[in-house]
Amino acid sequence: MRREKRFFLESLQDRETICKYLDALKEGFQQGEIHFSSKEELLNLEPCGLIKFIIKARKKDGEITLDLSFKWAEDESSPEYLEEPCDYKQNNVSKDG
Amino acid sequence: MPYFIDLEEKIRFMVLEVGRQLEDTLKIIQDPSPDLVDKVKSRDDRIDNYKAVIENLCFSRIHGEENLNKRQVDFIRATNIISNNLEKISDFSVYIVDQLNYLSSVDYLDNYNYRPFFQQLSDALEIVVHGLFTRDLNYALNICKTEFVIDKLFKRVFDQIIEELDSQKNKQDLITCIFIFRYLERMGDALLNIGEAVIFSVFGEKLKVHQYHALVENLDSINNGISIQDVGFESIWESRSGCRIGKVMDSSRSGSQAVLFKEGKTRKISREKENIETWKRIFPSLVPKVFSYTQGKNSASMLLEFLPGCSLQETILTQDDETLANSMFILKETLTLIWHDTIKNKPVSSGFMDQLSQRIDDILTIHPEFDFSEVGIGSLTTLSLNSVIRILSDIESELKAPFCIFIHGDFNTSNIIYNQKDQQVYFIDLHRSCYGDFVQDVSVFLVSNYRKPVFDPGVRKVINRLNLDFYNFAGQFAAENADNTFNARLALGLIRSFFTSTRFELNQEFALSMYQRALYLADKLIAHRNKPWKQFSLPREAFKYSSF
Numbered sequence: 236m237r238r239e240k241r242f243f244l245e246s247l248q249d250r251e252t253i254c255k256y257l258d259a260l261k262e263g264f265q266q267g268e269i270h271f272s273s274k275e276e277l278l279n280l281e282p283c284g285l286i287k288f289i290i291k292a293r294k295k296d297g298e299i300t301l302d303l304s305f306k307w308a309e310d311e312s313s314p315e316y317l318e319e320p321c322d323y324k325q326n327n328v329s330k331d332g
Numbered sequence: 333m334p335y336f337i338d339l340e341e342k343i344r345f346m347v348l349e350v351g352r353q354l355e356d357t358l359k360i361i362q363d364p365s366p367d368l369v370d371k372v373k374s375r376d377d378r379i380d381n382y383k384a385v386i387e388n389l390c391f392s393r394i395h396g397e398e399n400l401n402k403r404q405v406d407f408i409r410a411t412n413i414i415s416n417n418l419e420k421i422s423d424f425s426v427y428i429v430d431q432l433n434y435l436s437s438v439d440y441l442d443n444y445n446y447r448p449f450f451q452q453l454s455d456a457l458e459i460v461v462h463g464l465f466t467r468d469l470n471y472a473l474n475i476c477k478t479e480f481v482i483d484k485l486f487k488r489v490f491d492q493i494i495e496e497l498d499s500q501k502n503k504q505d506l507i508t509c510i511f512i513f514r515y516l517e518r519m520g521d522a523l524l525n526i527g528e529a530v531i532f533s534v535f536g537e538k539l540k541v542h543q544y545h546a547l548v549e550n551l552d553s554i555n556n557g558i559s560i561q562d563v564g565f566e567s568i569w570e571s572r573s574g575c576r577i578g579k580v581m582d583s584s585r586s587g588s589q590a591v592l593f594k595e596g597k598t599r600k601i602s603r604e605k606e607n608i609e610t611w612k613r614i615f616p617s618l619v620p621k622v623f624s625y626t627q628g629k630n631s632a633s634m635l636l637e638f639l640p641g642c643s644l645q646e647t648i649l650t651q652d653d654e655t656l657a658n659s660m661f662i663l664k665e666t667l668t669l670i671w672h673d674t675i676k677n678k679p680v681s682s683g684f685m686d687q688l689s690q691r692i693d694d695i696l697t698i699h700p701e702f703d704f705s706e707v708g709i710g711s712l713t714t715l716s717l718n719s720v721i722r723i724l725s726d727i728e729s730e731l732k733a734p735f736c737i738f739i740h741g742d743f744n745t746s747n748i749i750y751n752q753k754d755q756q757v758y759f760i761d762l763h764r765s766c767y768g769d770f771v772q773d774v775s776v777f778l779v780s781n782y783r784k785p786v787f788d789p790g791v792r793k794v795i796n797r798l799n800l801d802f803y804n805f806a807g808q809f810a811a812e813n814a815d816n817t818f819n820a821r822l823a824l825g826l827i828r829s830f831f832t833s834t835r836f837e838l839n840q841e842f843a844l845s846m847y848q849r850a851l852y853l854a855d856k857l858i859a860h861r862n863k864p865w866k867q868f869s870l871p872r873e874a875f876k877y878s879s880f
Binding site: 245248256259270 | 848
């Protein structure tokens, strides 16, 4: 079974720095590739085709949650996909705001 | 204590059995006999049973239906500790007997003076029962003293054996002898525990024998006529400083004035004493009086005035708005006086990053996940923990405080005592006081409020308001004194205190919230580099608690 790759980052930010993170993601979507790297993991995503895009906003007891979720299927011609063609893989990157 | 006849009977028998165990071990060393060896081993099983029976009795009495008072519970606890240690002595006897098999000849032991070990151990065992039943401190101390004598005897034998090891002969015999004497030495350790258990049954508090001696010495030196037998000792356990702190009262006189006993590393206690003297010169009524001070090789102790009132921390958590507002008013008035009176026109480094670096290993031991490497998200990259600390250290070197002030040095709200009746605050725990950056006290104060593990929204609202008020108060003083880097230094101080506070916090979520605040402030400071520090704006949300 192919190893699951994950990237996770949790931090406290303010509006100004949140925009920097969103800009980085925006830039990645525009270029068709977003790289996530940490000491343990390197994850290259290539958003393509149709992308399921979910925005969830919630306000309860003074606490607000805004979830952005993007979901797509890996391009069938991508080399990573071809390594093990039977394994359907999806990438899910979510960002709490 | 006739109430515990069953327990007394068992412990009396157990002591006798352990005494016989020692006698027979000595006999075996002098004249080995397989029958005697069997006897020692089967007696050890019997002693194990005694231990189990006593333990059952102790727990069933404590958890039974009876309504035992503290003194009775303490007696039971002491008895259980004594029984555990008696059993250890019996085990060591068996180990010694086993070790004899490894000697080329048992006579080899005659090269060393083993008899005084047995004499000391038997003499101490003989007084255990009397010491415990009559709650006699002199007996307890004599039992404890045995350990020191045995340690000395062991040192002598050990040195002799080490010297002989150089001769290249009889190595196995020599090493076996070390093992045997080491077991005798450990019997002494068990006796020390027994003696301290008797001290515990008298005081109702765990007090090491050296702490007991320090307490007696201090009480003698103030010559207040309190007999040690009448002393009530109540531990104050919240201390993280490693010092032993207890409230000492004369239980024979009602309404007598309590004093505070503090014992710890010489460096800490002597510094605190010196700092109290400095505070006394500046603000005589702000700090406790030192009634006595004694100093040993490694540790020192003192008796301090027990200041009436409750800590500001308790006031924040338990008092009404009006009382809290009054306490904060008095605190700010007092600080205004201190800051104005002690300000010196001498720039000073804050040293926050050094303080953080010294504690970083402790933090990462508790929270290894707090160590992080560089992270990249597309074109955005974040720094590793090491890089963050290095850059913050560089920033700190540009940010000297323009003046110094005599600061508390560990200004958390449990070190501030508020006395509503006298309308006064007092400072305690003063070993870190010095002329330094007043932002040190401001940041510790703010984080000490934040890190209270209280999650009631009402209390949190009060703490948030109080922190903002204190920040504004300090900021105003900074502005009045042209302290242009106040906000940037405060950010560094908050980073240090948030980060280091996580090492005492095992609630993962709460620790994470402090850690993330530290990193958020670090990002803000790092992003501000190359701009004038005067323009740095401290995000107030950083010291405001939020539930996520």
